[in-house]
Amino acid sequence: MIAGLRSRFGGDDGGSTLLLTISYCVLGLAIVLVVASATTLYLERKRLLTIADGAALAGAEAWQLDAVRVDGDRLAVELDDAEVRAAVSAYLGDAASGLDDVELVRAASDDGRSATVTLRSAWRAPIDTELVPMVVPIEVTVTARSVFH
Secondary structure (H helix, E strand, O other): OHHHHHHHHHOOOOOHHHHHHHHHHHHHHHHHHHHHHHHHHHHHHHHHHHHHHHHHHHHHOOOOHHHEEEEOOEEEEOOOHHHHHHHHHHHHHHHOOOOOOOEEEEEEOOOOOEEEEEEEEEEEOOOOOOOOOOEEEEEEEEEEEOOOO
């Protein structure tokens, strides 16, 4: 009786593991795609941050020797926004030649002692899918200070 019910309602289980295997393969590929895209986004942000760090350092050292003054027992220098922007632009002309869409948003000295640089770029997904957005804007801000001892 039980064998008759099994053949009548249950049928053969062959092929049900194939559907499960295909589903797990699709899920695994989706996870690999998302992780690979997140990794490239992280690396692109780190690369932009490295370039911004170098640009801020170049801007913080954009002073002339005759601009150094003695302030008590210390040496001090006052950074000019135009000189900071010119130094950062020159640095980006050399350093960012291999990068696409790197935009200088801001290069200035807010306090006269440090240079603040903001760069913007766009990350593009390595593979066009519905799981990952195609373009993500990246913006980093770095501040550097030149210190006399």
